[in-house]
Amino acid sequence: MVSVGSADRYLPDTVQQAVKILVVGAFGVGKTTLVGSVSEIEPLRTEEVMTEASVGVDDLAGMHTKTTTTVAMDFGRITLNSRLVLYLFGTPGQRRFWDLWDGLAEGALGVLVIVDTRRLEDSFDVLEQLELRGLPFTVAVNQFPDSESYGADELRCALDLLPDTPVVMCDARERAPSVNALISLVEFVSSTVGAVRARETAS
Numbered sequence: 001m002v003s004v005g006s007a008d009r010y011l012p013d014t015v016q017q018a019v020k021i022l023v024v025g026a027f028g029v030g031k032t033t034l035v036g037s038v039s040e041i042e043p044l045r046t047e048e049v050m051t052e053a054s055v056g057v058d059d060l061a062g063m064h065t066k067t068t069t070t071v072a073m074d075f076g077r078i079t080l081n082s083r084l085v086l087y088l089f090g091t092p093g094q095r096r097f098w099d100l101w102d103g104l105a106e107g108a109l110g111v112l113v114i115v116d117t118r119r120l121e122d123s124f125d126v127l128e129q130l131e132l133r134g135l136p137f138t139v140a141v142n143q144f145p146d147s148e149s150y151g152a153d154e155l156r157c158a159l160d161l162l163p164d165t166p167v168v169m170c171d172a173r174e175r176a177p178s179v180n181a182l183i184s185l186v187e188f189v190s191s192t193v194g195a196v197r198a199r200e201t202a203s
């Protein structure tokens with residue numbers, strides 16, 4: 001988590017636009033970690049210790065250090081440049097909490113989907129949910145030490161994504177690659193909105 005000085009708690013006067021971004025992904029892909037890595041304010045977390053009730057329900061393979069799970073949401077903030085601030089809303093990964101998505105997604109401009117390539121199939125339902133809601137998204141691949149590395153095109157194909165969907169590599173524990181993933185999403189959303197406006201003007 002980045003250290004938070006009192007100056008960081010207040011938005012610069014230059015900020016003109018505040019944008020809501022949803023951070024989604026399957027169970028344990030690193031959503032809470034990423035929000036914590038990039039947030040300039042103390043992130044809000046709703047972590048609960050996983051109990052025996054989750055045994056056989058939540059697949060902890062490859063996540064030996066994971067002892068808690070998000071039960072409501074993560075919240076963080078990042079001032080991306082002097083004019084633009086992002087409010088990040090991380091969703092719970094476990095299916096039984098997916099009903100919360102609708103509320104969290106309301107008013108979101110775009111979605112960062114975190115994917116763990118060791119369990120790619122867990123991401124299919126998540127992507128389906130986004131397609132149902134028609135939200136623009138970028139895929140951030142959270143690299144774990146034992147993850148195999150795949151190219152962006154290979155992953156686009158495996159996840160059945162549209163050719164222009166951005167796929168970026170990141171390490172959710174590191175601020176710089178996580179911020180880059182968010183920048184990629186904002187650029188993608190801006191270009192999508194720009195293209196729609198251009199089509200509307202032309203017709």
Ligand SMILES: Nc1nc2c(ncn2[C@@H]2O[C@H](COP(=O)(O)OP(=O)(O)OP(=O)(O)O)[C@@H](O)[C@H]2O)c(=O)[nH]1
Nearest residue numbers: 027028029030031032033065066069070093171172
């Ligand atoms: N090695 C490695 N471990 C990571 C990385 N990102 C997260 N972790 C660890 O993986 C586990 C999962 O991280 P979380 O951030 O809780 O994942 P989540 O997606 O928020 O999980 P849920 O909210 O339970 O769905 C934690 O134990 C993290 O310390 C990473 O990039 N590399």
Ligand SMILES: [Mg+2]
Nearest residue numbers: 031032069070
């Ligand atoms: Mg979480």
